[in-house]
Amino acid sequence: MPWFRNLIPLSSSTTFGTHSSLKPITTATSLSYAFAHQLLQFSTAATEEKAAEAEVSDKGSGAGTVAATYAGLAPTKGDEKARVVVLGSGWAGCRLIKDIDTSIYDVVCVSPRNHMVFTPLLASTCVGTLEFRSVAEPIGRIQPAISREPGSYYFLANSTGVDFQNHLVNCQTVTDGAGTLEPWNFTIAYDKLVIAAGAEASTFGIRGVKEHAIFLREVHHAQEIRRKLLLNLMLSDVPGVSDEEKRRLLHCVVVGGGPTGVEFSGELSDFITRDVRQRYAHVKDYIRVTLIEANEILSSFDDRLRIYATKQLIKSGVRLVRGIVKDVQPEKIVLSDGTDVPYGLLVWSTGVGPSPFVKSVDVPKSPGGRIGVDEWLRVPAVQDVFAIGDCCGFLESTGKPVLPALAQVAERQGKYLAQELNRIGKAGGGRANAAMDIDLGSPFVYRHLGSMATIGRYKALVDLRQSKEARGLSVAGFGSWFVWRSAYLTRVISWRNRFYVAINWLTTLVFGRDISRI
Secondary structure, three states, rough: HHHOOOOOOOOOOOOOOOOOOOOOOOOOOOOOOHHHHOOOOOOOOHHHHHHOOOOOOOOOOOEEEEEEEEEEEEOOOOOOOOEEEEEOOOHHHHHHHHHOOOEEEEEEEEEEEOOEEEEHHHHHOOOOOHHHHHHEEEHHHHHHHHHHOOOOEEEEEEEEEOOOOOOOEEEOOOOOOOOOOOEEEEEEEEEEEEEEEOOOOOOOOOHHHHHHHHEEHHHHHHHHHHHHHHHHHHHHHOOOOOOHHHHHOOOEEEEEOOOOHHHHHHHHHHHHHHHHHHOHHOOOOEEEEEEEEOOOOOOOHHHHHHHHHHHHHHHHEEEEEOOEEEEOOOOEEEEEOOEEEEEOEEEEEOOOOOHHHHHOOOOOEEOOOOOOEEOOOOOOOOEEEEEOOHHHHEEEHHOOOOOOOHHHHHHHHHHHHHHHHHHHHOOOOOOOOOOOOOOOOOOOOOOOOEEEEEEOOOOEEEOOOOOOOOOEEEEEEEHHHHHHHHHHHHHHOOHHHHHHHHHHHHHHHHOOOOOOOO
């Protein structure tokens, strides 16, 4: 970058600012004072040799780019609070960050996003029922100490590896790509490490999924779906588009019949019925929704609820197809029986699997490739390391099954581990290698609270059974839809976002969905 090379060189002995846990940066690299001062907020002593050599990082958003390496947060000293480093900002990580005692610990969160996504309501943002900010909660609001305390930080970065022996986390900054700062690497010393890195969408190795399908796990996925959907609606109304091309553009295909796929299909059918038919009258007869599932939809729900959901989706105009996707091409997908399914919008929601970072961590794995943990959510092979959320699973030696990748599992694990770390810290075990002789409390026990899913047309499913084989209350219909909305409204983290969600629901009911393509 020309402007970077032309900046005024600084002496290697130059010091900027002070911090109780940070040493000044020293580097011969050309840096401006302002940029160096910002960098100092997380850098201690620049590693001149590595910065000059420039290593190639193979993880994170800067994969394949040349990135300089800097030292980061140094090990804590005796007069400082112990440091808990949390990798991830999902349900598990954010619940732990919220409940951790910041009078005992400094908290450092490393994540490529600075907010938590309230995933149960994410499908509603794709069609304008809710606005995107309604489902995003900034980390600084979840734990104010990250914004205020001198030893607590949020770093916009990806974790690229962990040096368990030296209690170091290797990270690489996340940038916006071309035309921005080149990513660089840095390290963080930890006293306690919590891996809450989540999982990634499963593609089962099917060719073309990552290139042509859109997942539904992040806010930017929902934004992309909304833009693509509205773009196809507007393009299909332009002169010169054939009827066949209109049918393809306005064919929305959802792959995966779990709660996310079913809820998105229901929201989409409501959007078509109540908004598209009124505002896009010229193409209203061309738009359709197809839901493809290899087995039964909502397989974890009660059989009666599954039958009810199937009938309601068909009644809403959703076409249900049982099949296995073999290949994904730019304008069509190919099923295992050779059937071609043209599409204009393809949403992929077939479950999750371990991320590349989780696969790269050199610790014993649980069945399915997750990081193996014991009954107290510790990673037994190393000291002071815990794992929670979708990235972890019980080791076979515990005799416990791997828990499902659900928000309630992750949140419960985050709450439990925060209580354990607080207890360990009060007992004097907060420092690195200081908790070996401390008696652990009760092991983590998960009790399923039930499952809910909306299917559109003011109807939802509520299954309160402990497991698929257990007996319990299972209801469906308008009453269940009211319970679904009430429950999730109370589960939204902040009162600010609860207000946003309530206002968005009321606005949609009175005025319809927002169909602006921004």
